[in-house]
Amino acid sequence: MASPVASSIVWLRDDLRLDDNPALSHAVELGLPLTVVYILDEESPGIRPLGGAARWWLHHSLTALAGALAEAGSALILRRGPASRVIRDLAAETGAKHLLWNRRYGGPERSLDADIKAWAAENGIEAASFQANLLFEPWTITTGSGGPYKVFTPYWRACTASGEPRPPVDAPATLPSPAAAGSKNPAGSDTLAEWSLLPVLPDWSGGLAATWEPGEAGAHNRLEDFLDGPAQEYGTGRDIPGVEGTSRLSPHLRFGEISPFRVWHELRRHFPREATPDVGIFRSELGWREFCWQLLYANPRLATRNYRPDFDRFEWQQPTAAELGAWQQGRTGYPLVDAGMRQLWQTGWMHNRVRMAAASFLVKNLLADWRLGEAWFWDTLVDADAASNPANWQWVAGSGADASPYFRIFNPVTQSKKFDAEGRYLREFIPEIAHMDRRAIHEPWKEPDVQGYPAPVVGLRESRERALATYQKLRADEPGREAPGGPEISG
Structure with a gap:
């Protein structure tokens, strides 16, 4: 058998695109036969398997990516197993002399990548990694003492003062032809059907399919729609769950x-020199995503360990099965919480304002450990990523960086009256109360003719007082600190 011809491997992970893909662009510059591979790795130490909604998205995203690669003259190879083993096997099959990928920032992923890079060096393979998925990599933005930022505002100020992010690189028109194993046969690939990423018995994905267009084309369509509409009033529109006021780019970025x-510079192109403050607000939301990744980089166990160690003493209460089930199923008796949880189940996504209210209800009104909510969102969100999901849950719980103050307890009635005054969002997801007028719909338990919709699982006042007492006990237990009274604000 002839020796394999020298070739390149591009290992795709959370970068399922051709546009502005530095690893792929570098492979084009090398000009060698190219293997593009995606590895479904659920076995390497510390790698967190995807939740159900994310698996659905991955199936369709990979389908779209395979089509785009084929149009550019390449192919997508699918392999399943520990990435270290798969990469070694694929390099041997294809005679790879270059191994290229875009960087990841979670602890287990960085360890895995470092091990593979060391193996490659020992075996005469040039491994190179690139910045592709964060505007500001964690080690480039540090405090004056060289540590990570713990508060968002000075972090984002430091980011924006560090210079304009690089411009994106257009997708290559053509790609090198696929590498051949033994100079004869193309590297073998699994099929997506073999991975069983889609739900069956039952298939609960109908609402996801009606809502989303996974893939690179869908991402660019979503960005274009946002720039032509909601972006111009993002500062106010993002808080109104009953309208299309957000970008909905989060799963595409994930x-x-x-x-x-690409998002950053398209904003610049559409709105030169920050012509509207709404664009600056949206940029800061991109910044919050970056901040979450910096937190994970410095705290690899962000999904399982309190960012603030004093919360290890917090007296979470185990919710009853009925309480937890009511929250998960959108049957708490509080319409805003329930509409959000039903939107999550139906579409794999929830409006951000409602996410905060639903999360606050779980961790403060039910006093449930934030990790229960984080795990549920991990399984049901199409945009759940390893940084934003735990960081945001810890923000609501008060255990995280730059956290919501302990006394901030979102009142779901106040929130729905303020941000969904006409009940448009509530009616969309809770048909049992859709007939109610704009005043009654926010507090249906006060009406005598409600049928099919549950009574509240807890009282807001009583559960708020319990939460405040528990948080204040934690503060009182801190050495040398007395518990302050604190305002009982309700959002």
Whole structure:
């Protein structure tokens, strides 16, 4: 058998795109036969398997990516197993002399990548990694003492003062032809059907399919729609769950179907020199995503360990099965919480304002450990990523960086009256109360003719007082600190 011809491997992970993909662009510059591989790795130490909604998205995103690669003259190889083993096997099959990928920032992922890079060096393979999925890599933005930032505002100020993010690189028109194993046979690939990423018995994905267009084309369509509409009033529209006021780019960014560099510079092109403050607010939301990744980089166990160690003493209460089930199923008796949880189940996504209210209800009104909510969102969100999901849950719980103050307890009635005054969002997801007028719909338990919709699982006042007492006990237990009274604000 002839020796394999020298070739390159591009290992895709959370960067399922051709546009602004530095690893792929570098492979084009090398000009060698190219293997593009995606590895479904659920076995390497510390790697967190995807939740159900994310698996659905991955199936369709990979389908779209395979089509785009084929149009550019390449192919997508699918392999399943520990990435270290798969990469070694694929390098041997294809005679790879270059191994290229875009960087990841979670602890287990960085360890895995470092091990593979060391193996490659020992075996005469040039391994190179690139910045593709964060505008500002964690080690480039540090405090004056060289440590990570713990508060968002000075972090984002430091980011924006560090210079304009690089411009995106257009997708290559053509790609090198696929590498051949033994110079004869193309590297073998699994099929997506073999991975069983889609739900069956039952298939609960109908609402996801009606809502989303996974893949790079869908990401760019979503960005274009946002720039032509909601972006111009983002500062106010983002808080109104009953309208299309947000970008809904989060799942596309999570899977790397569009790069943050492309989003950043398209904003610049559409709105030169920050012509509207709404664009600056949206940029800061991109910044919060970056901040979450910096937190994970410095705290690899962010999904399982309190960012603030004093919360290890917090007296979480185990919710009853009925309480937890009511929250998960959108049957708490509080319409805003329930509409959000039903939107999550139906579409794999929830409006951000409602996410905060639903999360606050679980961790403060039910006093449930934030990790219960984080795990549920991990399984049901199409945009759940390893940084934003735990960081945001810890923010609401008060255990995280730059956290919501302990006395901030979102009142779901106040929130729905303020941000969904006409009940448009509530009616969309809770048909049992859709007939109610704009005043009654926010507090249906006060009406005598409600049928099919549950009574509240807890009282807001009583559960708020319990939460405040528990948080204040934690503060009182801190050495040398007395518990302050604190305002009982309700959002």
